[in-house]
Amino acid sequence: MVPHLTTALSGPLLTLERYILDSMSTIEHWMRGQWRDHEAPFYASVDLRNSGFKLAPVDTNLFPGGFNNLNPDFLPLCIQATTSAIEKICPDAQKLLIIPENHTRNTFYLQNVATLHLILRQAGLNVRIGSINPEVKAPIQMALSNGSHLLIEPVQRVGRRLVLPDFDPCAVLLNNDLSAGIPDILKDLDQWLLPPLQAGWSLRRKSVHFSHYDEVAGEFARLLDVDPWVINPYFNALDGVDFAAGKDQVELAETVNDILVKTRKKYKEYGIENRPFVIIKADAGTYGMGIMSVHDASEVVHLNRKQRNRMAVVKEGMKVSRVMVQEGVYTFENINEAVAEPVVYMMDHYVVGGFYRVHTSRGDDENLNAPGMHFVPLAFEAACCTPDPAACPEVLANRFYAYGVVARLALLAAAREIEGTRLDFQEMQVTG
């Protein structure tokens, strides 16, 4: 039922994919060592871009919101991985509270919460859903598109615990990315909080994540003896940017130019004839807001009012003052005329599935995860853990395995990032 993707792969990436298949036992052995030293986040999704000459993560989400887009045939993988995660993080947990995003009127998002609810219940947890949206004052039965309902109840704080009537959970699972900051109701809880508060967008910085990814990609590239660039986009971060003021963005233009020059050099090295571009995005926050594609530094010097407004504010009205400039990665995967971008889902350190974001109205150098953009999700038709080293890299199961490997590199970067910010956060609490 699911159409195959037509990709025209060649050059360095095909080499990388061949190396990945040939080095499976080296890679998995290395991964086992990494997961012994670093605790994987409870769950995550990673947006990848595949340009045929480069396969790289462009965003790592620690509050994944598309479990409903995964192939239902592979939900058992999610259940098994959940069991493993719970065992490692909070084995004593029996009751679990899911805290969804505040905008629970979104039908697609509600389906995600329903799927997550099902996975956690099937893993043997007693699960209820509680909203921290102050506007939710009474239980609401939200209608799902399949005709069933989802009960969302207002969370109450009692002492250092979040509770619902007759329900005192041992663990709280955040599916709310805390873009607006950490609300008081979540502070100083004595319950397990998954993921920890510092994984929220009010404290996370994309550039910190990609600094960790830079390290991880370097280690991995040395392991396989490949050029780290084929899995790692150039980037830089810039502080004190004021889009609203309407001043010339000279420093931003310089940063953009710097990345373009470095990328152009690499394109030349590999004989790639496409035009390099960069993506400018808010360093904190998600949801594809505050993002622009730029092919020339001059484009950012004088931004018009519309562009400035689009960049100045992200989700929950947070003002942007720090941006990340990242080498753009073309997505050359497509289905008929539509552009597609893979999103890989992980629970514990296992790849549990994924889907393609398919867009008919966007170019191959544009961000596909933007507000109001109704992409069509196309579930991966095979699991990401069934490579066939005897077959060629283009075989679907092998491509998905490579996606899973690169996604796990981003997951490992997130694990190290959370470890790092955990310390900072504790210091902040002591000194702040």
Add this chain to the structure above:
Amino acid sequence: MVPHLTTALSGPLLTLERYILDSMSTIEHWMRGQWRDHEAPFYASVDLRNSGFKLAPVDTNLFPGGFNNLNPDFLPLCIQATTSAIEKICPDAQKLLIIPENHTRNTFYLQNVATLHLILRQAGLNVRIGSINPEVKAPIQMALSNGSHLLIEPVQRVGRRLVLPDFDPCAVLLNNDLSAGIPDILKDLDQWLLPPLQAGWSLRRKSVHFSHYDEVAGEFARLLDVDPWVINPYFNALDGVDFAAGKDQVELAETVNDILVKTRKKYKEYGIENRPFVIIKADAGTYGMGIMSVHDASEVVHLNRKQRNRMAVVKEGMKVSRVMVQEGVYTFENINEAVAEPVVYMMDHYVVGGFYRVHTSRGDDENLNAPGMHFVPLAFEAACCTPDPAACPEVLANRFYAYGVVARLALLAAAREIEGTRLDFQEMQVTG
């Protein structure tokens, strides 16, 4: 494609299955605690019997030989569970040697080895297959029914390691149940050996396993507040039995009678109108040899020559002198006219699939795993980890979940059994 099973369930079992569904979070929480205290075997399969009033394990195999019978859709679960097992038992392992049974001419068994080989490779191990059969003196390419081949090489011992040419494995996976005793080539290795030697049938005793199961079933029944009998068959073991001698088996008859009397009492308590029976089997060994079904103690007093011969010797010509007498559990699952018995597969402590042994020529009170009996394997069409507590227990996914729970109880018994024999075995090495 797979026909549904027609089962007529009622009475205590339906109650048990309802209790299991209602207590999912209690059960999984309890299991997490158990797996924290006990190391699950690398892999295992458990034969269950479902009589509608009783759901119980009748055999726990620590060298499962039917991976080829599992639903290929759920192989990703096997791969993920393998990753987990390797991580816990031997995270440093990169190369793994599979040691299959010596009778590798059996096409069905070869398919099992091929499937296992694939699962381990997909979990990222570098895997080769080595035979310890002294008759295998050169590498053999064994033809598989799907047209591919499997290379089996003669294992060499170098110092305290098993090797193949250019292959020095970190771990050795036994898929050979060591019925004939522990060969010298496997003793005192400094490689990881999965499962450990004492899991082999030359040291294991069914009655020891079922003593542990007795304990586990008791704890579980207290947890759920149910009668342990609905998951636990009565049994007793008897030493010094000499079938070959042709003497009257008075002591055996007494043991049989004792079990029949206790079973009859339970049948009466639950209003069950079937005729109780017992299964007599060799206390060591597998493969359905040395097994008989008995409805009355008088049947065993004077055994005829054919019966004596059938009971006297098991696999690899081992003489039987110790037997286990176990309450027989009817199997009332059937497809059309054929009797079916579920076999549940586990890796690490995860249920990864299962199949039914379907027999057209056997009764519901007979053993379905006997030599020369070509049962038809019928793969479970759903995973065992996707229960729907809102639906009735008869729903396929819920029945499979209950199977998975009872199979894991037997797995837990095996884990405790191996812990116990580990000590005995070490003492034996010290004193012997």
